[in-house]
Amino acid sequence: xxxxxxxxxxxxxxxxxxxxxxxxxxxxxxxxxxxxxxxxxxxxxxxxxxxxxxxxxxxxxxxxxxxxxxxxxxxxxxxxxxxxxxxxxxxxxxxxxxxxxxxxxxxxxxxxxxxxxxxxxxxxxxxxxxxxxxxxxxxxxxxxxxxxxxxxxxxxxxxxxxxxxxxxxxxxxxxxxxxxxxxxxxxxxxxxxxxxxxxxxxxxxxxxxxxxxxxxxxxxxxxxxxxxxxxxxxxxxxxxxxxxxxxxxxxxxxxxxxxxxxxxxxxxxxxxxxxxxxxxxxxxxxxxxxxxxxxxxxxxxxxxxxxxxxxxxxxxxxxxxxxxxxxxxx
Amino acid sequence: xxxxxxxxxxxxxxxxxxxxxxxxxxxxxxxxxxxxxxxxxxxxxxxxxxxxxxxxxxxxxxxxxxxxxxxxxxxxxxxxxxxxxxxxxxxxxxxxxxxxxxxxxxxxxxxxxxxxxxxxxxxxxxxxxxxxxxxxxxxxxxxxxxxxxxxxxxxxxxxxxxxxxxxxxxxxxxxxxxxxxxxxxxxxxxxxxxxxxxxxxxxxxxxxxxxxxxxxxxxxxxxxxxxxxxxxxxxxxxxxxxxxxxxxxxxxxxxxxxxxxxxxxxxxxxxxxxxxxxxxxxxxxxxxxxxxxxxxxxxxxxxxxxxxxxxxxxxxxxxxxxxxx
Numbered sequence: 001x002x003x004x005x006x007x008x009x010x011x012x013x014x015x016x017x018x019x020x021x022x023x024x025x026x027x028x029x030x031x032x033x034x035x036x037x038x039x040x041x042x043x044x045x046x047x048x049x050x051x052x053x054x055x056x057x058x059x060x061x062x063x064x065x066x067x068x069x070x071x072x073x074x075x076x077x078x079x080x081x082x083x084x085x086x087x088x089x090x091x092x093x094x095x096x097x098x099x100x101x102x103x104x105x106x107x108x109x110x111x112x113x114x115x116x117x118x119x120x121x122x123x124x125x126x127x128x129x130x131x132x133x134x135x136x137x138x139x140x141x142x143x144x145x146x147x148x149x150x151x152x153x154x155x156x157x158x159x160x161x162x163x164x165x166x167x168x169x170x171x172x173x174x175x176x177x178x179x180x181x182x183x184x185x186x187x188x189x190x191x192x193x194x195x196x197x198x199x200x201x202x203x204x205x206x207x208x209x210x211x212x213x214x215x216x217x218x219x220x221x222x223x224x225x226x227x228x229x230x231x232x233x234x235x236x237x238x239x240x241x242x243x244x245x246x247x248x249x250x251x252x253x254x255x256x257x258x259x260x261x262x263x264x265x266x267x268x269x270x271x272x273x274x275x276x277x278x279x280x281x282x283x284x285x286x287x288x289x290x291x292x293x294x295x296x297x298x299x300x301x302x303x304x305x306x307x308x309x310x311x312x313x314x315x316x317x318x319x320x321x322x323x324x325x326x327x328x329x330x
Numbered sequence: 331x332x333x334x335x336x337x338x339x340x341x342x343x344x345x346x347x348x349x350x351x352x353x354x355x356x357x358x359x360x361x362x363x364x365x366x367x368x369x370x371x372x373x374x375x376x377x378x379x380x381x382x383x384x385x386x387x388x389x390x391x392x393x394x395x396x397x398x399x400x401x402x403x404x405x406x407x408x409x410x411x412x413x414x415x416x417x418x419x420x421x422x423x424x425x426x427x428x429x430x431x432x433x434x435x436x437x438x439x440x441x442x443x444x445x446x447x448x449x450x451x452x453x454x455x456x457x458x459x460x461x462x463x464x465x466x467x468x469x470x471x472x473x474x475x476x477x478x479x480x481x482x483x484x485x486x487x488x489x490x491x492x493x494x495x496x497x498x499x500x501x502x503x504x505x506x507x508x509x510x511x512x513x514x515x516x517x518x519x520x521x522x523x524x525x526x527x528x529x530x531x532x533x534x535x536x537x538x539x540x541x542x543x544x545x546x547x548x549x550x551x552x553x554x555x556x557x558x559x560x561x562x563x564x565x566x567x568x569x570x571x572x573x574x575x576x577x578x579x580x581x582x583x584x585x586x587x588x589x590x591x592x593x594x595x596x597x598x599x600x601x602x603x604x605x606x607x608x609x610x611x612x613x614x615x616x617x618x619x620x621x622x623x624x625x626x627x628x629x630x631x632x633x634x635x636x637x638x639x640x641x642x643x644x645x646x647x648x649x650x651x652x653x654x655x
Contacts (some may be wrong), residue, residue: 014387017342019347042452050363050587055349057375066379141585145648159415163629204385204558211382216438223441229589233461260590265651267585271592 042229047226051294052219054261055105055184059214062106066113071199076209082123090168093123094161097130103261104132104289105218106296109210112180115302121175126168127309132262133160133289142285145266146273152282159322160286166309167318172322175310180303217301221294225259228293232257244277248323251280252316257289262289279327287319332392336428341386341440344397348379350446355523358643362451369394383560389432453645456567456608464569465578465623477633516650529554536562541647542583545594548618552629555618560631563639564595566606575603579614579631584646591646597621600633611641 083089102110111124119127133136134157142153251272260268267283270312291312351372354360360583361368372470386598516524521543528534534555536544541562548555564579580595582588598616606612614636 009384009391013338013341013390014384017338017345017383017387020342021345024346024349037449039452039455040457042449043454043458045445045449046362046452046454046587049442049451051589052446053372053375054359054368054587054589056351057371057378058345060375060378060382095459144651156652199384204382205389205613208340208344208382208386212343212435212439216435219438219442226589230458230461258589263586265590267583268590269591317603 027138028062032229033058038040040084044226047229048223051222051226051259055103055218055222055294058103058106058261059109060211062102062109063207063210063214065106066109066210067203069113069117070206071109071203073117075121078114078118079224082119086122086172087169088125089120089123090165090172093103093119093126094130094164094168097164098134098161099139100127100131101130102131103133104295105221105298107263108130108295108302109214112302115180119236120172122168122172126164129164129167129290129315130161133164133286137263138266138289141263142266143292145270149169150280152285155282156285159282160290160324163286163315163318163322164290166322167315169195170314170318171311174314175307198328213301214298217298221259221297224297225257225293228257242326244279246323247276247280248283248320248327251276251284252287256292256316257293258288259294260288265289277327280330283319283323286323290319291315334390334392336400336432337389337574339436341383341390343383343436343443344379344383346443346447348376348383350443351376353447354451358452361646362453362588365584365646366644367648367651368586395585413595452589453641454591456565458591459567459571459578459580462591462593464593465572465597466565466626471546486575521650531557533561534618536560536641538644538647539650541581542594545596548629552618552620552627555629556620559615560618561613561615561646562596563611563642565641565645566608566610566612567593567595568603568608572597573599575599575601577603579612581647582645584648594647595630596631597614597623598633600632600636602636611639612636613639 083092107128111119111128114127115121115124139153139157142148142156146152254272255265258265258268265285265288269281273281274284296308297310299311302310351360354363355369355373360366360372364372371572373382412608524540524543528540528547534544534548546615562579564581567578567580569578576597576599578595578599582591583594584591598614600606600614612634616633616635617630619630619632620627622628
């Protein structure tokens with residue numbers, strides 16, 4: 001009896017919510033252009049919304065995978081899979097990231113779940129750095145953007161992998177575990193005996209909570225990135241392109257603030273290749289997918305501020321010095 | 331029975347995201363945000379949101395029984411901590427009391443929904459072109475001289491001419507009608523054929539489909555194209571430091587979403603340049619010449635004819651995707 005009553009109420013609530021939304025949509029299309037808003041703000045809004053629309057599918061996939069990890073993967077699994085040896089764990093996590101097709105905004109909820117399940121921090125970082133950088137779509141787009149030439153795509157993947165290993169290894173030396181912002185205690189392990197369908201269901205509700213946790217950081221990051229795009233004049237920076245050190249720093253800075261999706265940044269990178277030397281363009285292509293503005297803000301939802309800044313500084317300097325070192329050979 | 335208003339708010343937000351994406355598809359404005367190639371991806375996001383919405387509405391009402399289970403559940407997690415810090419530090423399930431901090435985070439999430447629904451979708455304009463680096467970024471792509479690619483021009487001339495016309499016409503038709511245009515994926519042969527056409531046709535017609543390909547080819551080796559006739563359309567962008575009869579007629583190339591727009595276009599010389607203004611769309615024909623800007627060589631178009639046009643429904647260009655297999 002109560003159950004029947006309840007399911008009716010749920011139906012009705014759903015219908016009411018849909019009605020509210022339909023009302024708003026019809027209201028909005030009537031309102032249209034009547035505001036007098038400066039064009040730069042409209043430009044800002046278009047870029048901001050487009051970043052969100054681009055990122056949302058990946059974030060949703062990310063939170064669903066995170067939900068999946070929470071329900072289906074136990075601490076015991078993780079203990080068995082991750083090698084005891086630290087070096088082996090670092091290498092393995094980087095390889096796993098390379099095999100796992102992700103994008104830099106979808107990967108944050110995933111590593112958060114993995115770490116709460118007991119994955120050591122250095123392995124999580126290795127996974128986070130290679131996940132968005134090395135995957136088939138990125139390889140293909142880089143290949144095409146640079147005039148169907150495998151050299152840049154190859155260098156991007158190879159050097160990126162090397163850099164990720166160096167960073168993850170340094171993390172394992174410098175940082176202790178327990179860098180998570182809050183101890184995320186999970187309702188675990190009584191789930192084992194339940195039916196598969198039940199478990200799927202209980203994977204979905206935490207996914208929704210995860211989405212609401214992530215969404216606000218994603219939105220702030222996207223907003224900041226679009227403000228930079230609309231108000232920062234790239235031109236003034238482009239004029240100081242002669243010095244290889246300065247130009248590498250400029251390109252890495254660009255990659256960071258523009259916060260492009262790793263699958264789309266190759267064409268932008270290629271458009272700079274007439275102005276900047278190859279090593280600087282590589283800096284853009286490698287640093288951007290690893291860490292950017294949007295991604296840093298999202299990381300703040302998982303890690304302590306100090307740790308996020310540490311990772312940022314560490315990754316930036318490893319990318320910088322590696323490229324400075326190799327620029328004579330490429 | 332107890333109603334949870336926060337859960338209801340969350341359900342509404344999920345539905346609103348679904349609705350926003352759906353509305354953009356419905357009106358066709360989605361092309362002002364992302365490359366149509368990724369339309370499927372954002373559609374599936376919309377469907378996922380709807381799905382999560384249906385799951386979320388089951389959480390709005392809880393009966394007494396559920397409540398007890400839930401409390402118990404939390405109690406177990408907090409076993410090692412004192413209760414206060416636990417509820418504070420716990421991952422938010424949306425059933426803790428409503429605080430200022432929460433108000434802030436819900437407002438952040440509502441913000442893009444409001445601007446997305448209420449502000450019109452605008453096309454990127456000349457001011458963005460300037461911020462993207464303007465002319466200095468247009469400089470030539472890599473200087474690769476590919477000697478194997480010289481074609482015997484006379485072979486193609488006649489038969490390709492009529493064909494080319496046809497393509498131009500159908501191209502324009504397609505362009506008007508379809509918003510949900512399928513991703514343009516072409517085979518390698520098609521790609522080579524388009525390239526050949528560039529070299530053989532009497533006048534180079536820069537359709538939206540081939541614009542970026544032809545642009546790249548022309549910039550790569552300007553000398554081969556000097557003196558050729560060219561036709562294209564784009565918006566006007568003027569930059570400081572150009573002569574009074576010079577301007578740039580450009581387009582934005584969108585790989586994924588408008589945030590990664592890169593500008594491509596031709597420096598052009600046109601007598602009436604002072605009368606033309608930023609963001610005005612024009613269709614032009616002219617002859618390719620070579621010019622130098624800040625020490626980089628780039629193609630320059632001497633415009634012979636021009637007319638003002640409406641901004642196209644799909645103002646952006648998208649890179650050609652070639653099937654690699």
